[in-house]
Amino acid sequence: EDQVTQSPEALRLQEGESSSLNCSYTVSGLRGLFWYRQDPGKGPEFLFTLYSAGEEKEKERLKATLTKKESFLHITAPKPEDSATYLCAVQDSGGSNYKLTFGKGTLLTVNP
Amino acid sequence: GAVVSQHPSRVICKSGTSVKIECRSLDFQATTMFWYRQFPKQSLMLMATSNEGSKATYEQGVEKDKFLINHASLTLSTLTVTSAHPEDSSFYICSARRGGTNEKLFFGSGTQLSVL
Numbered sequence: 001e002d003q004v005t006q007s008p009e010a011l012r013l014q015e016g017e018s019s020s021l022n023c024s025y026t027v028s029g030l031r032g033l034f035w036y037r038q039d040p041g042k043g044p045e046f047l048f049t050l051y052s053a054g055e056e057k058e059k060e061r062l063k064a065t066l067t068k069k070e071s072f073l074h075i076t077a078p079k080p081e082d083s084a085t086y087l088c089a090v091q092d093s094g095g096s097n098y099k100l101t102f103g104k105g106t107l108l109t110v111n112p
Numbered sequence: 113g114a115v116v117s118q119h120p121s122r123v124i125c126k127s128g129t130s131v132k133i134e135c136r137s138l139d140f141q142a143t144t145m146f147w148y149r150q151f152p153k154q155s156l157m158l159m160a161t162s163n164e165g166s167k168a169t170y171e172q173g174v175e176k177d178k179f180l181i182n183h184a185s186l187t188l189s190t191l192t193v194t195s196a197h198p199e200d201s202s203f204y205i206c207s208a209r210r211g212g213t214n215e216k217l218f219f220g221s222g223t224q225l226s227v228l
Contacts, residue, residue, distance in 0.1 A: 004155075009153075034217075036219075041121075041203075041222065041224065042221050042222060043116075043118070043205045043206075043207075043219035043220050043221045043222045044156070044205070044219045045219070046216060046217070046218065046219075049216075087155070087156070089156075098144060098146075098209045098215070098217055099146075099158060099161065100146075100156075100158070100217065101158075102155040102156040102157075103155055104153065104154060104155045105155065
């Protein structure tokens with residue numbers, strides 16, 4: 001059974017204070033690892049897809065990296081508007097129809 | 113970017129009534145849509161996979177007679193919570209799969225269901 005564990009559960013940063021969120025996963029075969037941002041009362045918003053170990057992707061202040069066991073979402077010089085819950089999800093290569101297994105998320109709060 | 117519209121965003125109903133939630137892909141055809149449930153501070157839990165023109169595939173432990181899913185067209189899937197009870201209160205989120213070379217999953221904005 002696929003498993004996704006995210007840490008920390010919550011993270012509070014000062015504006016400009018860089019940090020990283022962790023996503024550890026267990027799958028029989030990884031087809032893709034996904035990062036989403038979720039604001040309160042909203043659906044997840046797609047950020048990145050990573051497919052193989054060593055891959056990195058960037059978008060503004062966010063950078064996602066992937067190893068064979070975990071993924072990191074690095075946040076550089078965050079701003080208050082980056083406050084949200086960040087979700088990690090994996091798709092098993094044996095799965096079909098794009099089924100994703102999600103972690104519980106990391107609640108990020110960036111104080112001005 | 114692709115948009116998935118979900119309605120209503122919030123619904124309050126009495127115990128025993130049925131509630132229908134709609135999920136539409138606005139600018140692409142979605143042969144596959146997914147329905148998730150999310151409790152506070154918990155991860156999204158897949159309830160069922162909806163394929164256009166065929167019966168939905170339900171995850172283990174999800175009652176198919178309680179959560180009726182219809183995917184009658186390539187742009188619309190509906191979830192009906194039948195005879196809702198307070199324990200069905202949750203945040204329900206749909207997603208639609210856009211296929212092709214840049215395959216992605218897009219999410220609706222969610223529906224907060226409160227059953228009194």
